[in-house]
Amino acid sequence: MRSTLEAAPTGPRAAIRLRPVPRFEPPYDDETTSQPWATTSRQLALNWPADEGREPPEPPATASPVVAGASGDAKLAVRRFVRLCVEVLNGFRPAAHLRRMALPAGAAEVVTQGLAGARRAASLRGGMSRAGARHQRRPTPVGVIGVKICEPRSGAVEVAVTLVTGDRTWAMAFRLELHQQTWAATALLII
Numbered sequence: 001m002r003s004t005l006e007a008a009p010t011g012p013r014a015a016i017r018l019r020p021v022p023r024f025e026p027p028y029d030d031e032t033t034s035q036p037w038a039t040t041s042r043q044l045a046l047n048w049p050a051d052e053g054r055e056p057p058e059p060p061a062t063a064s065p066v067v068a069g070a071s072g073d074a075k076l077a078v079r080r081f082v083r084l085c086v087e088v089l090n091g092f093r094p095a096a097h098l099r100r101m102a103l104p105a106g107a108a109e110v111v112t113q114g115l116a117g118a119r120r121a122a123s124l125r126g127g128m129s130r131a132g133a134r135h136q137r138r139p140t141p142v143g144v145i146g147v148k149i150c151e152p153r154s155g156a157v158e159v160a161v162t163l164v165t166g167d168r169t170w171a172m173a174f175r176l177e178l179h180q181q182t183w184a185a186t187a188l189l190i191i
Helices: 072-090 095-101 107-128
Strands: 143-153 156-165 168-179 182-190
Touching: 072 095, 072 107, 072 143, 072 156, 072 168, 072 182, 095 107, 095 182, 107 156, 107 168, 107 182
Parallel strands: none
Antiparallel strands: 143 156, 156 168, 168 182
16 A cells, blocks of 8 residues: 655645634435325314313413523614714714614603713813823723623613723613614613
């Protein structure tokens, strides 16, 4: 038996490409033949005498399924709202942009809280630079440290977000509710 050994080329290596794995494999149907005893519409249902005296069994009690965490739609809405709030706090967007993601009844309060948070972030960034400094450093943006989501009922999400800028830590809490297939903020509090 003969074997050969090839030397690896000395030039640049080919790039390794990692491709994402699909979340699930397609179903595999290994039963291509039909079931011979499957129930059909032509099957005759008979009432046997033994069944007449018995009471029909009660259907099992349907308990609401326990869901671990918030739904996917709620998480996506929370991510969008947190990103929008951080952009407002960093000064990339005006606070009025929060109005379109809030219910009309509570939009004024949500925008007011966003504006107060943006002013506070601007004052912290302005206070960090020294007066008379020749090269001003780029201000530290507001960043998200952590997000805690609670869905007390379907269609309502309460969120607590931990924010940081420089050496200061903040907290932001808000509530999103599902109205007419759209998630809207009903309350916002920046501490």
